[in-house]
Amino acid sequence: MKTQNMSYMDGTHFWGRIWTWGMGVLLLAFPAAICLYYNAWPEATGFLKGLLAIAPMFWAVGTIEVITYVPMLGAGGSYLGFITGNLTNLKVPCTITALNKVGAKPGTPEGEVVGTIAVAVSSIVTTMIIFIGVLLIVPLTPILDSPALNPAFDQILPALFGGLGVALIGQNLKVAIAPILSMVVLFVCVPSLAESGAIFVPVAALIAIAAARLMYKKGWLK
């Protein structure tokens, strides 16, 4: 199939698949290259034990992230965001802020390009900052590692979601009430669940959708 004859969206899916799977192969090549270069191979029991400890949870969360974040990020933003990572703490809030700012809606042609531009810029800036940070690691470590600054970086998620919450809840107050109340009650009553993090995003989304559907049917959401 000639790519120049494809629509923008078809092209995005075509190139997105090539880039994502290509990058996947490259990522697997990294540990493989280390094994070959140093002639050092993983310890079978340690490998299985470690993989079993993290893979089931991470793959469950990863699957949920794909289902939840793809509609928010759009096609281009998703193909890029799921490679560059840091979705919850960076790419998704960044995209929401960008869409809000220009008044674009996800799922529209405008939302698609704005989402892609936001994720791309965010990915480039993140890579540059970490690169500069690694170059300057010797002078930077005592500053970033200082106990005085610890409380600030410990609280990055509350600091991020507080502001983002105001920006979004203000526009959708009625839709926000049910999921927020149920999540606060859930985590206050069963604090251990808060550790599992992203697993509860779809639960909250289902509550929000069910409540919104009810209000929509009753004519409370115009």
Place this chain on the structure above:
Amino acid sequence: MNTLTQEFNVNSPFLFAAVAIVLAMVIAQSFFFLIRAWRQAKVLGIESSKLMSVVKSSAVFTIVPAISILIGVIALSKKLGLPLPWLRLSVIGALTYETAAAGAAANAVGTSIGDTATLLTASQFTTIAWIMTLGIMAGVVLTPILCRRILGGVDKLEKRDKRWGEILMSALFMGMISAFLGMIFGKVGNGLTGWIPVFVMLASMVIMLICAVLIKKFKIKWIEDYAMPVSMIGAMALAIPITNAVNSIVK
């Protein structure tokens, strides 16, 4: 074939070179999608000023979270060296996963991230690198398979009932925000120290509201670009006196 084993070091130039290749590809992919989207935006007739404001606000928004990722790289580098955490946190990885993955992987090979006194052997290192890489591949495998189907489903729904489609999207956003806002309350059972995240969240909300008032009532438009980063940095700065105050009361 050279069967001599190279001397292993968690910070060897070979590892840095391998990371550089992957990061160059990530940057190339970002520019590839950026340029395509930019051209498409022009086709759609979106003004450059609007696009530049998206670029500016996304770049400014990214700075503080990126620094927190850098802190994660520094924390893990003490045991794993710089290249592996650098790669893992720049590509796919997220701070929360990689720290947990590195911890579990290190335990599985009989050491810990905190044990910086003993050096990793090459075999332990490759085990950790494989575990961290395979653990995080779900998005890479599933996005190309599911992306088109998910977006097609959303699209179909919006065609059937446009208003409900819009409400559904905001409900999805609200679900995400609610889960994370709820988690902030997860430690309130621990007494006053458990309330620190809640106080910081409230501080961030208040700063955001002040920005909104400045934008709407006083028509200070330029704040729009910086409202999110300002509320985030402001709340993080306030987290220091809040934490100190709470700790002094608890003591």
